[in-house]
Amino acid sequence: MNTSELSSVLGRLAAGARRFAATDARERAELARRTALATVAVAAPWAEAAVAIKRAVPGSGSALAEELATGPMGTARLCLLTARAQLDIAERGLPRAPSAPRILHAGRRSVGGTPPALVGLELLPALGPSGSLHDGMIHQGFAATVRCHDPGGLANFEQAWQREVEERPRDGGVAVVLGAGNVTGLSAADVLSQVFEHGRGVLLKLHPLHAPLRPHLESALGPLVEAGLLAIVEGGADVAQAALAAAETTHVHVTGGEATFRAIVWGSADSGDRTASPRLSKPITCELGNVTPWFILPGRYSRAELAHQADLVAASIANNTSFNCIATKGIVTCRSWPQRADFLALVERRLASLPARPGWYPGAVRDWEGATGRVAPADGTLPCSLFTGVDTKTDDRLLAREWFVPVVAEVPLDADDLAGFCGRALAFSHRLPGSLAASVTIPTGLSAVDARHAEDFVDHLAFGVVAVNTWSALAYALGNVPWGGFPGATLAAPKSGIGFVHDPLLLPLVHNSVIRAPLWSPIRPPWFPWHSAGARLTRGVVDLYGRCAEGKSGLGTLLAMLPAVLRG
Template sequence: MSTSMKTLSDDSPSLDTLVQELRLGEQTWATLSLSARRDLLTTLSEALQRHAGEWVEVACAIKRLDPGSQLAGEEWISGPYALLGGIGALSATLAALDAGRSPLDGYPLSPAPGGRVAARVLPHNVFDRLLLNGYTAHVWSEPGRTADGLRKAAGLGQRTPEKTGGVGLVLGAGNIFSIAPLDTLYELFAHNRVVLLKLNPITDPMLPVLSKVFAGFIDLGLVRIVTGGVEFGSAAVAHRGIDHVHITGSVTSHDAIVFGPGEEGRARQARGEVLLDKPITSELGGVSPTIVVPGKWSKRDLSYQAEHIATQKLHNNGYNCIASQVLVVSSDWPQKEDFLKALRKAFAEAAPRPAYYPGSGERCAAAVKDHPGIARQFAGGARVLLEEIPAGDDIAFRQEYFAPVLAVTGLPGQGRDFLERATAFANERLSGTLGANVVAHPRTMRGLGADFTRFIADLRYGTVAVNAWTGVGYLTARATWGAFPGHTLQDAQSGIGIVHNGLLLGGTERTVVSGPFRPFPRSVLTGRFTLSPRPPWFVTHRTAAATGRLLTAFAGRPSWARLPGIFASALRG
């Protein structure tokens, strides 16, 4: 490997130098106690709080958003807020281990379907119960695990901190700016690997602020953050000093790393000939469904859930690995047309935003071209609804658009019959297994009883969200995030392995999130009382920027005194 390889500019350290520095840093990492590692996390949190405003300004500049607009709330919540939550969860896990306890001590554990164990990770404390009232998240184990086994294994690499895992390469994402930092922390703490983080070129302007935030880790040689294009990324993957690769991106990028690019790479993949000489984990997105269970809804329910599904698609303009791409409705639902009318209205009225991610316009145009007669265009063609695609074979079911394109398909039946058809469609027809959303009236869920529970258990997705967006699972630091287990290098789909997982649990299968069907105060009429207003991540939330900034400040320094301002801002939204 040539030592002349540069990261960005002529005076940047060579790749060889970076790896050598990290090798020395690995020796330092092996000597650090759990208490010293907690101190590093505290330093990281404090630096992030100081530079959170700068982070959001740079993020808005990259995405061409007005920092004062409601859309800037997405950058506060999916950026510094999400990272602060991850830091706090890891710090608490280290404190438990340092005190000789399991990180799972104090968390409610209960049986889950199919011989699984469920750990409730949200709400975690009284602040969760207030700020996310009505939301829950449970991490499900793999079948056959026991509660005692989960407790004893929790902690992963931090149970033996002196046994380091070498140098890991993290290939960062270009869409949500907390992904790469959170992946870096997971490599450090779950696997005891020091990290070379290569930013996605879209996020290169984040380098200065991330360098300030991670200064404590950088100074000790535990982390190096670099920029560069495909050539540098390829050289880093192939470097003999890199022991492991983690990528957040597309399955196409993953396959090029594992088998090589172009026709030769595809031929190797077909033969099962792996070119990569080191292990790789990945989070690769996919075609995420939102399944609407038919029931009797009010007009306000139709409008609110249309906003909810518009958010699942249009948050970050659709450039999310778990952006909903296929809306599954019952063709026998009497309110189907009313609901689709409300959805069109939500698509039309959502705040306009630039298409910052490369190729977005071309992918929208291709979706329209591939679906003549059923494509509805909004915002001058910048948003697309495909109505209604037959539930057979369609490119919208096989290929992630990574753009503001939502396909609608109808399946016959109601009740248990519909659930069975929806399960088979989602599991067998759609590419990927990262996340699935379910929307159902609480009365309908109660009526279905065990059939609804079985339906959730049968969905083969890494995060399943009921009356919530799977993005809530991403924001829940103690939840797991990643594809449903079982994918292979030849057929990676949504990836291999998990991240986040602030409790450092082993043997997990999925996270199940639940939220309120209606916001406060209408929630009292569903039989499931919640104080939660319209969530600040909704694209229709008018005070999302202010609420996101307040939530970020709270995540850094939780305080009762900060709560009234958050509630007041959220309710005005």
């Protein structure tokens, strides 16, 4: 694409953004609904192309389940949530949350320092444009709370929310979105956020790995292309640089690594002096990854609880060959916890039972060898590797950077009780690179004092998402949990990123979010790599969202999945 062609494309996108600014909320809801339908229509070829990119065995149920879930399923859900929010805006001026905003921590005494004053909104169960998305059944027992800074009471919060709804979608202009190469649904979600949350036209530059996806993404997001709000291009760094430098570009969004961010903003991927003016003169938002911890609070767990949590941890390592920004990289335990050895044995046993998957991401084989100190298998696969008893005071290489490979370190902390562990674990979390997401396993049956220590620990973790008793990836999958690094990042110190995506409710003053799940469930999640019917279930949820986009209940589709759910 030469300069003239690029300028013409960007000009059409700017015109599309101006037309979009003149539409009302009902028209925007209809555009989002039609995009959901288009996404569902190409779900199968999209997922199959993604499986091929990742060199998985054709017909692999676990790989297909992953690609359906993180690609078309998540995209369709975000479209439906966006449509519902826009309809609510048309009807009442504000999006509707499942519960009214409330002040958090009012009058609560803390044993670990005073929690910040926050406003909380519950995000489950969510609604689509025609009603229920059946979250009560699909996500039974789960809760998701977004926590926003308190501007001085609920009335002030409502006013701030109203301003956000009225002003943010008027940002306008053209955003260049530089797509990630690890998960195929990330670029689609970034596009939806830029269009519906900011009113921008979008030039999506695909990661080279995702070039085969272009026709499927153009079909899935076809209504946006037809509206002049989206153009998808391929190419290397030269295409990206030209798009960033173009006069028509008013915003940049990047999902990728910090080195890429530094190269864009400062002109170099190294970590040199940041006192000079940045090379990039345009506003930028980004999501840059994380060294993701999973904290296991000491206590007494039943055998079933221990096994379920071990399976969750193992799946969070193995999913997508660990090429996820929130793949678990550190398991943080209490050295004196009596069940520590049993828990680690369960994790190791589950990981050992999984076939090694190809190291398809660029540089993965080299990084796996660098992290493990071993020679990778000759067939190019990367076994999941767990290193236990790691002392980061003497060797911090496994947690000093984000290794984009299936390698995880277990770090035991010395503590005499739960309170001591929480204090040490919180201090440890501050030393980890990144602030995107963390998971915490909390036992039941705690004393009142220990339960308060556990809640204080959750409250004070400085991550964009804190997941209790589940993998933080669920927050991304839900679609209405704002997704991004913990507030406070800057161009000089971007941490896990600047700004949020996945905010169809257009919430103001977002601090972070907490999601919660049962400690144990008889239902095995379909994203477990060893699930016997994962592909069937994820395909069923995609079909369910298609029915909801058509204005139908989808209940029959849901009930048809029950046998596969129960088999696990």
